[in-house]
């Protein structure tokens with residue numbers, strides 16, 4: 001099988017996000033977590049390598065991204081996408097700019113595109129300004145992000161501030177004209193010395209157009225939307241009308257979906273929420289009303305982690321869903337809190353130290369629960385998902401059906417399928433308020449009783 005697309009994703013949920021879109025476009029997709037080497041006998045048309053490089057020092061992010069790029073080259077990936085967040089989560093130090101520059105150099109290229117837009121989730125780009133629904137990025141919830149607060153919305157400025165080249169816009173009027181016009185605009189931008197082109201992207205059709213125009217580029221950069229655009233161009237779906245987003249849908253047509261005959265493990269399920277974003281706060285509130293739930297006791301995480309882990313894992317196991325039971329919801333443990341509360345805790349313990357401690361705690365909790373018979377993990381938060389996945393020793397997944405746009409169920413790649421784990425890894429603001437219930441019910445075989453979701457989010461990353 002030819003590897004059409006290799007993706008380097010800067011966090012775990014971003015990786016599952018783009019993988020879901022590649023699957024929806026009809027590409028058989030595997031996801032590998034921080035692999036040390038290229039796996040043998042990988043049968044896939046797309047491979048997504050998930051890293052945890054979004055908010056680590058730029059130099060380390062560059063090294064890890066280059067290592068991933070070399071693995072993809074070894075697997076003979078025809079095109080490479082550097083996937084980052086649709087809200088361009090970064091600072092003036094990086095890591096989007098430095099990683100993009102390093103990948104260009106590694107691939108012997110001088111030019112790429114910057115396409116964070118994901119219109120199905122309200123991320124659009126107009127006149128190079130990134131919007132989150134009706135607000136420019138810097139007025140959205142992202143202005144308060146604990147690690148990468150976004151204080152500018154102009155993608156040309158944002159990109160140039162953290163990279164070595166110049167960025168230029170491909171205006172809306174050009175994108176509207178179609179793939180040939182965009183291809184010509186990219187050629188012209190490149191000949192005039194630009195290193196990054198930022199196409200305006202107002203809707204799903206624009207992603208298709210940009211995807212078609214970019215089939216000749218060795219490197220693309222952006223959000224999961226450009227993964228959809230490029231994959232649909234490669235599988236001949238571009239230009240077909242997108243179906244309305246629906247339960248399990250992405251807003252894009254489901255091709256002969258590799259996710260069609262998907263089955264779940266039958267062990268217990270748990271919800272672990274370490275995301276502090278606005279939508280996750282709503283999701284936690286909604287799910288807490290219907291399932292056993294417990295808020296993380298932060299001082300105990302900091303001062304009595306061992307005893308607290310013991311206690312909490314016992315609590316989860318006692319409250320776990322019986323296999324295939326629909327009358328009891330999976331228990332939830334959450335650190336999720338309102339921004340003022342998070343700020344207070346950060347002031348008490350130091351933001352970085354606290355984040356790391358909570359992530360580590362959740363990782364250890366997940367590992368204990370796995371030993372206790374939990375096999376279905378629903379995790380909220382990009383960094384949190386990374387920590388949990390690492391602690392569970394999951395090296396790779398097969399990517400399955402979507403719970404919400406950008407959030408598929410995945411199954412760990414194991415030599416013995418009996419040992420498999422189901423994972424739903426939800427980034428920040430993805431999903432609608434009923435996300436946790438939808439995920440639990442899908443995985444417990446009760447999807448026919450799940451309330452239809454609109455497939456749209458109020459706010460996400």
Ligand code: ADP
Pocket residue numbers: 146274275276277280335336337341342343345346354355356358359380381382383384385426427428429
């Ligand atoms: P998101 O995808 O929403 O950004 P992440 O898991 O990537 O979620 O990041 C959220 C960060 O905030 C994590 O490092 C997590 O440990 C930390 N965090 C979560 N809850 C709290 C809290 N109540 N106080 C302080 N930090 C928190």
